[in-house]
Amino acid sequence: MATITGPLSGDAKNTVTEALQGALVDLIDLSLIAKQAHWNLVGAHFRPIHLQLDEVTELARRHMDTIAERVVALGANPDGRAATIAKSSKLSQPESGWLEDGKVVATFTDILDAISKRMHERVRATEEPDPVSQDLLIAVAQDIDKQHWMFQAQR
Incomplete structure (x- = not known):
């Protein structure tokens, strides 16, 4: 095996x-x-939040592929299995059922804030051992911070 x-x-x-x-x-x-949240969103501000949730999904998917490929390039194995995500995630989960637009804004403001803080910690942790990986994490942090600001402005 290679x-x-x-x-x-x-x-x-x-x-x-x-x-x-x-x-x-x-x-x-x-x-x-x-x-x-995108599928279960309701409320007067449905349309813009619905579209913004698609932006969040797209940025997460784009960055997760880049991050996983960097792990492989370093000679390790990324683990994106459902069981791994379920046991390892630190993100708060939305309620089931219909999600009122104001609650979605508040929830995503908090989720993105928590991710931002962890991304900034990762940026600092990778500065010395691998500036290439740090650069990728900076790009993630930049996009997460932007979405955090955009949700926060709607509160």
Whole structure:
């Protein structure tokens, strides 16, 4: 069986792959939560929030693929299995059923704030061992911060 080796080893590889795996879990769960809210959204501000949730889903999916591919390039295995996401996610989950637009705005403001804080921690953790991975995490943080601002402005 072929194996993939990358430019990092030891503690550097462990630190970076842990940061990237955490980002991957956040992004996969964010994409799922955003779609769940998208499908169940109701309220006077349905249309703009419905479209914004699609933006969140798209950015999460785009970044999760880039992050997972970076893990592979480092010679590790990304884990995006449903069971892994379910046991590892730190994101708060929306209620089931119809979701009132104001509650969705509040929920996503909080979810994106929590992800932003973790992404910024990951950016700091990867600065020394792998600036390439840090750059990818900076791009994720930038998009998450923008969406956080946009939801927060609707509160």
